[in-house]
Amino acid sequence: xxIVKIRxxxxxHWDEPIIFEMSTPGVRxxxxxxxxxEIQAKxxxxxxxxxxxxxxxxxxxxxxxxxxxxxxxxxHLSQEVLxxxxxxxxxxxxxxxxxxxxxNEDLVASPNFADLHPLQPDETVQGILEVxxxxxxxCKELAGMDRFCLQPGGGAHAVFTxxxxxxxxxxxxxxxxxxxxxxxxxxxxxCDAASPATAGFKVTTLMPLESGxxxxxxxxxALSDRVASIHITNPEDTGIFNPIIDQFTTEAHxxxxxxxxxxxxxNGIMGITRAxxxxxxxxxxxxxxxxxxxxxxxxxxxxxxxxRADLAKYMPYPVVEQKPDGxxxxxxxxxxxxxxxxxxxxxAGVVLRAYAWLMMMGPDYLRECAEISVLNNNYLQxxxxxxxxEVTWYAKGHRRLEQVRYSWEKLTQxxxxxxxxxxxxxxxxxxxxxxxxHHPWVVPxxxxxxxxxxxxxxxxxEYAAVFAQMSKEAYENPEFIKNAPYKxxxxxxxxxxxxxxxxxxxxxxxxxQKKKGKK
Amino acid sequence: xxxxxxxxYIPNMVPEVKDQxxxxxxxxxxxxxxxxxxxxxxxxxxLNIPEPILSECRLRQHVEKVLxxxxxxxxxxxxxxxxxxxxxxxxxxxxxxxxxxxLTAYVGDSMADHGKFQAQFEFASCIxxxxxxxxxxxxxYDWGMAAATSVRMSSRITGRTEAxxxxxISPDRLACIKNYAYxxxxxxxxxxxDPKTGLLDLADLKKKMTDKVACLYFENPTYLGTIETQxxxxxxxxxxxxxxVAVGIDPISLGVLEPPAHYGxxxxxxxxQSLGIPMQWGGGEGGFVATRDEPVYVAxxxxxxxxxxxxxxxxxxxxxxxxxDRTSYAAREKAKDFLGTMAELHGIGAGVYxxxxxxQGMKELGEGILQRTAYTxxxxxxxxxxxVPVFSAxxxxxxxxxxxxxxxxxKAINKALLEKKIFGGKDLSREFPELGQSAxxxxxxxxxxxxxxxxxxxxxxxx
Numbered sequence: 001x002x003i004v005k006i007r008x009x010x011x012x013h014w015d016e017p018i019i020f021e022m023s024t025p026g027v028r029x030x031x032x033x034x035x036x037x038e039i040q041a042k043x044x045x046x047x048x049x050x051x052x053x054x055x056x057x058x059x060x061x062x063x064x065x066x067x068x069x070x071x072x073x074x075x076h077l078s079q080e081v082l083x084x085x086x087x088x089x090x091x092x093x094x095x096x097x098x099x100x101x102x103x104n105e106d107l108v109a110s111p112n113f114a115d116l117h118p119l120q121p122d123e124t125v126q127g128i129l130e131v132x133x134x135x136x137x138x139c140k141e142l143a144g145m146d147r148f149c150l151q152p153g154g155g156a157h158a159v160f161t162x163x164x165x166x167x168x169x170x171x172x173x174x175x176x177x178x179x180x181x182x183x184x185x186x187x188x189x190x191c192d193a194a195s196p197a198t199a200g201f202k203v204t205t206l207m208p209l210e211s212g213x214x215x216x217x218x219x220x221x222a223l224s225d226r227v228a229s230i231h232i233t234n235p236e237d238t239g240i241f242n243p244i245i246d247q248f249t250t251e252a253h254x255x256x257x258x259x260x261x262x263x264x265x266x267n268g269i270m271g272i273t274r275a276x277x278x279x280x281x282x283x284x285x286x287x288x289x290x291x292x293x294x295x296x297x298x299x300x301x302x303x304x305x306x307x308r309a310d311l312a313k314y315m316p317y318p319v320v321e322q323k324p325d326g327x328x329x330x331x332x333x334x335x336x337x338x339x340x341x342x343x344x345x346x347x348a349g350v351v352l353r354a355y356a357w358l359m360m361m362g363p364d365y366l367r368e369c370a371e372i373s374v375l376n377n378n379y380l381q382x383x384x385x386x387x388x389x390e391v392t393w394y395a396k397g398h399r400r401l402e403q404v405r406y407s408w409e410k411l412t413q414x415x416x417x418x419x420x421x422x423x424x425x426x427x428x429x430x431x432x433x434x435x436x437x438h439h440p441w442v443v444p445x446x447x448x449x450x451x452x453x454x455x456x457x458x459x460x461x462e463y464a465a466v467f468a469q470m471s472k473e474a475y476e477n478p479e480f481i482k483n484a485p486y487k488x489x490x491x492x493x494x495x496x497x498x499x500x501x502x503x504x505x506x507x508x509x510x511x512x513q514k515k516k517g518k519k
Numbered sequence: 520x521x522x523x524x525x526x527x528y529i530p531n532m533v534p535e536v537k538d539q540x541x542x543x544x545x546x547x548x549x550x551x552x553x554x555x556x557x558x559x560x561x562x563x564x565x566l567n568i569p570e571p572i573l574s575e576c577r578l579r580q581h582v583e584k585v586l587x588x589x590x591x592x593x594x595x596x597x598x599x600x601x602x603x604x605x606x607x608x609x610x611x612x613x614x615x616x617x618x619x620x621x622l623t624a625y626v627g628d629s630m631a632d633h634g635k636f637q638a639q640f641e642f643a644s645c646i647x648x649x650x651x652x653x654x655x656x657x658x659x660y661d662w663g664m665a666a667a668t669s670v671r672m673s674s675r676i677t678g679r680t681e682a683x684x685x686x687x688i689s690p691d692r693l694a695c696i697k698n699y700a701y702x703x704x705x706x707x708x709x710x711x712x713d714p715k716t717g718l719l720d721l722a723d724l725k726k727k728m729t730d731k732v733a734c735l736y737f738e739n740p741t742y743l744g745t746i747e748t749q750x751x752x753x754x755x756x757x758x759x760x761x762x763x764v765a766v767g768i769d770p771i772s773l774g775v776l777e778p779p780a781h782y783g784x785x786x787x788x789x790x791x792q793s794l795g796i797p798m799q800w801g802g803g804e805g806g807f808v809a810t811r812d813e814p815v816y817v818a819x820x821x822x823x824x825x826x827x828x829x830x831x832x833x834x835x836x837x838x839x840x841x842x843x844d845r846t847s848y849a850a851r852e853k854a855k856d857f858l859g860t861m862a863e864l865h866g867i868g869a870g871v872y873x874x875x876x877x878x879q880g881m882k883e884l885g886e887g888i889l890q891r892t893a894y895t896x897x898x899x900x901x902x903x904x905x906x907v908p909v910f911s912a913x914x915x916x917x918x919x920x921x922x923x924x925x926x927x928x929x930k931a932i933n934k935a936l937l938e939k940k941i942f943g944g945k946d947l948s949r950e951f952p953e954l955g956q957s958a959x960x961x962x963x964x965x966x967x968x969x970x971x972x973x974x975x976x977x978x979x980x981x982x
Contacts, residue, residue, distance in 0.1 A: 500844075
């Protein structure tokens, strides 16, 4: 445990050109393999024989850059990113930014995984089938569910897959037209509303009680035999655990609704409480958060989708099954399947990393992981509560589990500095900009922190000291914070409204040049 | 725990540190925090999962031993494609993708994560040049999802509830479209293909292209490897009926094939896996959606769109979210579909790949694939009982091989090939029973002439 020191940080600032600006006609980055002369002699110039209607004559205007310059350009860009393995990324609450072990990257890069084609015969992929099967067994035990599907490419995708399964389940019960509503809560992830809506459901979103807890009476009032399912996060994004969650599931079941547990916030409750005991029929884990797989700038990810045995027949095909002799196979013969939601078996690299991570944890360290994450969170909360301007929102006298939604409302009232100003300034200390909240901001001037088990006491002390420093700056010189950052790879955007203006926005160099009159 | 070894991933497990933190919080045990969870909801026994392997050395040995049960496409010669492709991965691509900065970043904002935004912007810009359209998203999950998104976008733009797809569509992508688009496009109708050429049956398209149809989604090259050469005629028919033309492409083909925008395509979708992302048993996917830079299209994208702008520092590029209010992060159920963690790292990798390849690399690579494909088809056509090509249209990278004349099933042939350390083409007999005992073969730049000759020799012996 060292001395708390606020770093005199400065991020790399390469002032890097866009790669198209580095282009010189004729320069090469890599040469594809030449076609052998015998082949050329035999088939001739096939390209020239293509019909005019399809032969491309104007080459794509890709950049022409030497290999060294492509590499150095992207190393420069990487140095202008604060990955969570670099910094104490307590900042991205709800995202569980834990350490992503390097050994897992070596395993994913191994030819026995990287060079597997998904259509190889089962007997040639017994290793990866075993990995999938084992991860499913561990997920089943963690949730108390009967089956898990590892195909969804992320949490929102798992929620969508669940909604698709729920749709098929009610259809087969003859209630396709009738069961067209779902219920969620405002502090469940936005995907718990948006993903079922994409599957065709009408969404009712319940606002929390003044205490911050979900409103059971409002929930009961919203229930009817038109409700297909409920989609609830617990602990919610506030970090508050709903202690009567089982009453919600009991009430929903009275009306024949399926209960889906969004367990993106699993980290603080692994081995402590499970979906099954809370009365849920389905749930999902964010494998890329909770099980140590990297976020990759936002994917690839995996949303492991768990369910009751009677819902498993709807899972996307194929499904990993085990034969009596212990070997594994992919079962494509799934007549009730909802079909496909992702190519092949999903993000296999994420599943392999999760396997390695889970095998390094075992039953006791998984629980330890949960315990330390709630300990870290309560420790940081205690420290932050002494900082002028900061308020822990909701549920006074109750402890949060793995994360907290805080508010800078008082700071804003006192100084005019808002949460987005502080968020920008945070980057100047070598710490990732924090996550305020999903929209709408129910909590005023929100920010959400999640100091998972990865972080040391020193990290948390440093983090709290930085917040104390930013609060001091806000009270002493609010303009200074409002114009931040100063030491990040880039400064504040001049006019954020430009990006909402069709005349000015550009997501590609082609569009940018056109709008700037350069092309 | 008998002897609590401090886990290398959990620093605050050290008892003295833990005690100090508990003391600072003012509680005696973590159980004081878990008191928030009532007893009746608590899990009361020890998790029944494997015991931990704490040594990284032993963990690596264990996982490597499990993975050693696999046979890979480096030790075997693979002719499998059908959506995941064995292309060469340039060394620079994984070097960039495995930088901890890119690998472990997430949704941080554009100042401390400037490089992430720029790398994504450059990926989108390279795809924009390939497809010759101005608006490109940050990656979605995969091609299937991108195709399904194009159908939903078309429905919202046109207010129509039906879609057309050709019979040559990838069955898995069709299954994905059917499930994803169902709530607003419940009717997906199949358009015939010409059994001789493999091209879309224009007469059938004309018949089915009614004013209820939001779009035609077709693939080029098709799932069966044929190159659709009637793009202009197809687009004309669809546009005349007020529909949208959505085309799925393999971006690796666009050094030699016209992008759909040049023959009337409105929405272009595809997968980045071909572009330098390792196959990873199918896990290397990442979908993209491109359109013209017109507000009517942009408004319907569900994805994050990263745009370029200026910062307060003169001359400095800044980046941010374009038209964020469309997304479900902002608008929940009122958004355009949903958004979440998708496949951004694969987008960054594909951007690096395209920057390395440049226009010349893409053209040479495409030409080489065309030649190797033609060569392999010629070679195999000389084998007794084997029919290739099955379709007369030109082919890119993939082609159907029919084995009916051999009297053997694809399954039996592939089993025999496996003994010779060859993964034969994908068995199509389940997905396309009308093609009899046929397999979909895939040839890329990784194949040498020796590989192709060896395949022919093996098939000659087996068939």
